[in-house]
Amino acid sequence: MASVELVGVEKRFGSFSALQHLDLSVADGEFLVLLGPSGCGKTTTMRMVAGLEEATAGEILIGGRRVNDALPKDRDVAMVFQNYGLYPHMSVAQNIGYPLKVRGIGGPDREGRVKRAAEKVELGPLLHRKPRELSGGQRQRVALARAIVRTPQVFLMDEPLSNLDAKLRVTMRAEIKHLQHELGVTTIYVTHDQIEAMTLAHRVAVMNGGVIQQLDTPEAIYDRPANLFVAGFIGSPPMNLVPGRIAGGTFQAPGITIAGAFPAAGGDVILGIRSEDVTIAAPGEGSIEGQVYASELTGEAVLVTVSAGGARLIARAPRSFRGGFGSPIALNVDAGKIHLFDEATGRRIAFADRSDGG
Amino acid sequence: MTEGSSLPGAIAAAPRPTRAEPVRLSSRSRRRIAGAARTLTILLVILVFFGPVVWIMLTALKQPRDVYSLSVIFTPTLDNLRTAFASPYFLGSRTLNSIIVTTGTIVLSLPIATAAAYAFSRFRFPGGNAWSLGVLATQFIPPVIIIIPLFVAFRSAGLLDTRLALIIANMSFVVPYSIWMIKGFIDAIPADMEEAAQIDGASRLRAIWDVVVPMAIPGIATAAIFAFVVSWNEFFYALVLSRQDAVTLQVGLMGARTERGDAWEIMAAMGLVIILPMLVLSRYVQRYFVAGLVSGSVR
Numbered sequence: 001m002a003s004v005e006l007v008g009v010e011k012r013f014g015s016f017s018a019l020q021h022l023d024l025s026v027a028d029g030e031f032l033v034l035l036g037p038s039g040c041g042k043t044t045t046m047r048m049v050a051g052l053e054e055a056t057a058g059e060i061l062i063g064g065r066r067v068n069d070a071l072p073k074d075r076d077v078a079m080v081f082q083n084y085g086l087y088p089h090m091s092v093a094q095n096i097g098y099p100l101k102v103r104g105i106g107g108p109d110r111e112g113r114v115k116r117a118a119e120k121v122e123l124g125p126l127l128h129r130k131p132r133e134l135s136g137g138q139r140q141r142v143a144l145a146r147a148i149v150r151t152p153q154v155f156l157m158d159e160p161l162s163n164l165d166a167k168l169r170v171t172m173r174a175e176i177k178h179l180q181h182e183l184g185v186t187t188i189y190v191t192h193d194q195i196e197a198m199t200l201a202h203r204v205a206v207m208n209g210g211v212i213q214q215l216d217t218p219e220a221i222y223d224r225p226a227n228l229f230v231a232g233f234i235g236s237p238p239m240n241l242v243p244g245r246i247a248g249g250t251f252q253a254p255g256i257t258i259a260g261a262f263p264a265a266g267g268d269v270i271l272g273i274r275s276e277d278v279t280i281a282a283p284g285e286g287s288i289e290g291q292v293y294a295s296e297l298t299g300e301a302v303l304v305t306v307s308a309g310g311a312r313l314i315a316r317a318p319r320s321f322r323g324g325f326g327s328p329i330a331l332n333v334d335a336g337k338i339h340l341f342d343e344a345t346g347r348r349i350a351f352a353d354r355s356d357g358g
Numbered sequence: 359m360t361e362g363s364s365l366p367g368a369i370a371a372a373p374r375p376t377r378a379e380p381v382r383l384s385s386r387s388r389r390r391i392a393g394a395a396r397t398l399t400i401l402l403v404i405l406v407f408f409g410p411v412v413w414i415m416l417t418a419l420k421q422p423r424d425v426y427s428l429s430v431i432f433t434p435t436l437d438n439l440r441t442a443f444a445s446p447y448f449l450g451s452r453t454l455n456s457i458i459v460t461t462g463t464i465v466l467s468l469p470i471a472t473a474a475a476y477a478f479s480r481f482r483f484p485g486g487n488a489w490s491l492g493v494l495a496t497q498f499i500p501p502v503i504i505i506i507p508l509f510v511a512f513r514s515a516g517l518l519d520t521r522l523a524l525i526i527a528n529m530s531f532v533v534p535y536s537i538w539m540i541k542g543f544i545d546a547i548p549a550d551m552e553e554a555a556q557i558d559g560a561s562r563l564r565a566i567w568d569v570v571v572p573m574a575i576p577g578i579a580t581a582a583i584f585a586f587v588v589s590w591n592e593f594f595y596a597l598v599l600s601r602q603d604a605v606t607l608q609v610g611l612m613g614a615r616t617e618r619g620d621a622w623e624i625m626a627a628m629g630l631v632i633i634l635p636m637l638v639l640s641r642y643v644q645r646y647f648v649a650g651l652v653s654g655s656v657r
Contacts, residue, residue: 051556081554082550088551156557
């Protein structure tokens with residue numbers, strides 16, 4: 001087990017810059033998730049840690065040792081691939097045992113360790129099967145078992161759940177979390193699924209355009225998004241974002257006026273509010289008046305999209321809510337949960353009564 | 359169209375009775391006719407493909423005086439084989455030459471072709487595809503054009519009339535084609551697996567050996583069969599580059615065209631020896647070939 005550090009790492013493919021000056025440090029035993037849309041550089045970052053991709057500039061350290069020039073085999077990491085990366089001509093047992101075999105560990109020692117790893121992921125009875133005779137979830141378990149069969153310094157997981165169906169994904173997510181906790185191995189996990197990121201991570205690095213947008217705990221990223229990208233990327237449904245203007249301590253947008261403890265010299269801003277911080281009210285009883293654009297029952301709640309002025313806001317209403325298309329409705333906003341972003345830079349604006357420092 | 363307008367009645371009328379009043383065949387007799395037609399077609403195909411083989415086999419066992427008779431009833435003899443193995447035909451040493459040249463070609467070509475195929479498949483070369491296409495382009499040059507320079511080169515190297523010369527000459531066409539056959543298979547192997555092997559602790563070479571080669575086996579087997587067939591049957595280079603010591607079966611066959619006419623029964627006896635490995639091969643190796651052709655459809 002070891003820490004992982006990336007210092008000023010850059011990656012260019014020809015003239016395309018995939019990563020720009022990335023600084024990232026993962027503590028020993030930490031579960032760090034790299035989260036971002038496709039093409040944001042998260043997989044490239046992980047592949048550089050693995051040694052499958054060379055860094056154009058900067059240093060990569062595993063356990064304090066510079067590994068830029070080390071081959072993948074000498075970095076003592078284990079990786080779980082999106083497509084599992086199993087060896088189709090080998091049985092499950094041979095697949096799991098391969099990392100031991102290439103390290104010259106044979107005989108009963110290898111057998112025992114393969115068996116223990118297989119049992120940990122509940123693969124015991126399938127050891128003699130070939131990968132093609134397994135279901136997607138079982139293949140994923142083989143890939144996991146192969147990663148844990150020897151205790152590497154770092155686990156790397158590249159979207160390991162994205163090929164599984166939704167139900168299995170939830171189960172496997174919990175198993176991965178449990179396994180990582182039990183083994184205490186430093187883990188870097190790449191995903192574009194924010195739920196996976198929120199549920200698994202100790203810390204999340206939200207990436208976009210080859211730059212880390214925010215690196216913090218899931219709570220902090222949810223509660224205090226550092227910029228518009230993070231605000232829009234995290235949360236389902238995404239945060240409501242309303243462009244407008246602050247003048248005299250009041251937020252104003254076409255058809256929307258919100259009074260609150262806003263900074264006096266606000267100027268052009270974008271106001272963000274999560275759907276669960278917006279409550280519905282009878283027409284005339286809220287701060288924002290509008291009409292129901294659509295309402296969607298999710299099971300535990302109803303998501304009501306309201307068109308107010310030039311904007312559309314999503315509110316989370318109790319599951320008993322029934323509002324017809326176009327019926328008038330009012331919304332109230334929890335003033336303490338409002339986020340403000342600078343319209344020009346997209347950065348979060350900290351304001352008076354909020355001790356978020358962000 | 360023109361026919362229809364010139365013979366309106368005949369064209370239009372002909373199909374009508376069958377449609378309105380089809381010839382009532384019981385389904386059983388219809389099946390019987392279809393079965394007979396199929397059997398007949400199969401027999402015809404068999405005759406075309408195996409007729410010459412059977413003819414050679416029979417001729418090899420005939421006495422010289424029976425060779426031109428079409429009768430299949432004759433007193434079989436093994437004299438022809440005995441003569442073929444003796445001077446001046448030396449069937450034994452020529453078979454050995456053929457075996458050594460063919461085996462040598464396969465054993466040397468496949469590792470080279472596999473390594474080259476891997477390189478062409480996985481690495482980006484300056485100049486892109488030009489290199490791998492160039493390898494194939496060498497095959498568009500007819501052997502007749504390069505045979506004289508090749509002859510001169512082998513003479514200066516002192517390799518004329520050696521098996522090594524024939525192996526090298528065979529490799530000049532076996533390796534390029536094999537590279538392309540194997541490359542197709544390696545292209546289809548996802549890079550994930552090799553990368554997984556490297557992270558699991560294997561060197562690149564070990565990853566190739568442990569993961570890429572086993573998965574490319576159908577392709578390598580296909581290339582091996584190809585290499586065997588073409589080098590076993592190779593005639594032109596062997597004719598020019600061998601004289602006495604390195605003469606192969608194919609060239610030896612020409613020895614039966616003597617001043618006293620063609621000794622068909624001797625040629626047929628030699629033909630038996632030439633055909634034999636092909637028959638064995640097609641019996642035991644074809645499933646690899648088939649596996650090679652269908653692999654990739656199932657992952």
